[in-house]
Amino acid sequence: MRILGIVLSLGYYLSMLVFLGNYASKVLLWAKRTPVNAVTSGKVTLRTFVAASIDILFFGRLLWVNDVLWLGEWTFHVCFLLTVLRHLRYFLNPVPQWVWVLQPLGIIAGYVLPLALVYIFTVKFLIEKKKYVSSYNFFLLVLILVLSVCGLLMKTVYHPDNVSVKAFVMGIVAFRFTAAPGCALFLLHFVLVLVLIVNLPTHIFAAPLALIGARQREETLNRVVHEK
Numbered sequence: 001m002r003i004l005g006i007v008l009s010l011g012y013y014l015s016m017l018v019f020l021g022n023y024a025s026k027v028l029l030w031a032k033r034t035p036v037n038a039v040t041s042g043k044v045t046l047r048t049f050v051a052a053s054i055d056i057l058f059f060g061r062l063l064w065v066n067d068v069l070w071l072g073e074w075t076f077h078v079c080f081l082l083t084v085l086r087h088l089r090y091f092l093n094p095v096p097q098w099v100w101v102l103q104p105l106g107i108i109a110g111y112v113l114p115l116a117l118v119y120i121f122t123v124k125f126l127i128e129k130k131k132y133v134s135s136y137n138f139f140l141l142v143l144i145l146v147l148s149v150c151g152l153l154m155k156t157v158y159h160p161d162n163v164s165v166k167a168f169v170m171g172i173v174a175f176r177f178t179a180a181p182g183c184a185l186f187l188l189h190f191v192l193v194l195v196l197i198v199n200l201p202t203h204i205f206a207a208p209l210a211l212i213g214a215r216q217r218e219e220t221l222n223r224v225v226h227e228k
Contacts, residue, residue, distance in 0.1 A: 005180035076116035082109035
């Protein structure tokens with residue numbers, strides 16, 4: 001299993017490089033499209049920042065456009081975030097207290113996550129298929145759904161050895177090759193995570209910059225109109 005551990009570790013490093021490269025390109029593209037004074041002047045008002053924060057945290061613009069889809073999307077993103085934070089216990093040693101505090105919420109989120117995905121799938125591909133059909137979205141939904149089901153199976157039925165899982169993940173963090181755990185379901189889960197990392201829509205992570213820039217332009221336009 002040591003050779004498999006080396007292969008999976010290298011796959012993790014490669015997938016993270018791809019993700020970070022894609023994210024960096026999105027940020028650079030945003031910076032090129034945004035005027036220098038908008039980035040460096042520091043004139044983003046409190047109202048602009050608060051409005052952009054609401055858009056980011058609560059998907060305000062999606063709620064305004066489609067409240068039915070918003071319910072599933074917001075629930076999914078919250079559950080996905082809590083599930084990811086719950087997994088930090090494998091990547092950190094010692095584990096911070098706040099990660100332990102989030103464990104119950106992460107467990108609940110793990111059960112709600114596939115339900116939210118089914119809801120989104122129903123709305124996007126069955127109810128509003130003329131607007132939201134996308135092979136890429138379909139792929140991501142199915143991928144995350146399979147990931148969440150694998151996680152639930154490991155939580156409830158096929159329990160991997162958490163000690164070997166922790167040792168394997170900490171080996172990746174420390175750039176030290178360690179034998180992969182002997183649980184086939186965990187190995188499938190880990191490989192699917194690598195596939196997800198490579199295919200994560202990086203524009204979502206760059207969205208806060210875009211939203212703040214959009215809000216700032218709106219604020220500036222409103223100020224100009226008001227002055228006239």
